Amino acid sequence: MNGFVKLIHDITPPKHLKLMEVCGTHTVSIFRGGIKSLLPKEITLISGPGCPVCVTSVKDIDAAISLSMTPGVILVTFGDMMHVPGGDRMSLYKAKAQGACTEVVYCPLDALKIATDNGSSKVVFFATGFETTSPSIAATIEEAGDRGIGNFYVYSSHKLVPPALSALMSSPAVDIDGFILPGHVSAIIGKEPYEFLASDYAKPGVITGFSTDDILMGIYMLLLQISDKKAEIQIQYTKVVRPEGNPKAISKIHKYFDVSDTYWRGIGQIPQSGLILKDEYSQCDAKKRFSIEIDHCNPESNACMCGDVLRGLKSPPECALFGKGCKPENPVGACMVSSEGSCAAYYRYGGAADG
Ligand code: SF4
Ligand code: SF4
Secondary structure, eight states: OOHHHHHHHHSOOSSOEEEEEEEHHHHHHHHHTTHHHHSOTTEEEEEEEEOHHHHSOHHHHHHHHHHHTSTTEEEEEOGGGGGOOOGGGOOHHHHHHTTOOEEEOSSHHHHHHHHHHTTTSEEEEEEEEOTTTHHHHHHHHHHHHHTTOTTEEEEEEEEOHHHHHHHHHTSTTOOOSEEEEOHHHHHHHOSGGGHHHHHHHOOOEEEOOSSHHHHHHHHHHHHHHHHTTOOOEEESOTTTOOTTOOHHHHHHHHHHEEEEEEEETTTEEEEEEEEEEOGGGGGGBHHHHSOOOOSOOOOSOTTOOHHHHHTTSSOGGGSTTBTTTBBTTBOSSGGGTSTTSHHHHHHHHOGGGOO
């Protein structure tokens, strides 16, 4: 038996515990490593709102589709965003099939190359992601400015993780005993932004890496805190995450973005949880430079339970559409789109291992 598995079994939890892994990469690693089946039955792991693909609003998807259909515009984004259903289950991928102009990139700087190669077009980067990706978008805006690239615009749909956790904890329905906190996001923001979980809600959190051993060790550190009746934010992923995060990346974010209220798919409006471009960069703010036509703004499908899945209230197989009307090749909700979305991970690896 793996050393951490044995240590975990040696601690008897005081009650049935629900631990939330906030990040979708953790969700996938937990399935890949068969971690749920290694844990005592008193521990349930639930998935949280940690995939930016899943939480991008229908309105933002529809705006991106509208931009992609605007003559003279090339809409650039990450591959996962192409399949996310917007209103009426339209997607960027379906829009492309109807003649919309879209390009997929792996890194924001590639969008600048598209802009320089297509000088007569307006290149709009549909920017989604958490604190992990926003510094690179900020750096790309800076690079566009330095190189005098005037046909590059950003549609910011960036979101911040700690305000979403705060919104989760303020909901009486949510019942979580501890948090497996995201390694990548925390490499940027450090541990201070999560301290409210411990100080205001008496919930422990451990910032954890992505290997099976990292996650098991993170769970063990959480259990130790719970059994000692402690609530602290600790770092398991010390080889990557420093307590203060990455101050250079944080200052880059704050140079280009203001924090604002924003809407999370399935969860709703969360105060101070989004990033919008500062007024001084409005010349490359697609929201200000283009009149974006959205004919409809259908909310998510009524039958889709993404909201409850993202808040850890339901597991994907509890949704009536799971694996029936909703599959990765034809998703109804966003959680089935990204390979790191909870529903897609359950679908791919099976919910049988659920603890
Ligand atoms: S995209 Fe992946 S790594 Fe980034 S937050 Fe979502 S799940 Fe985590
Ligand atoms: S299975 Fe599909 S419809 Fe159901 S919650 Fe997941 S994404 Fe939404």
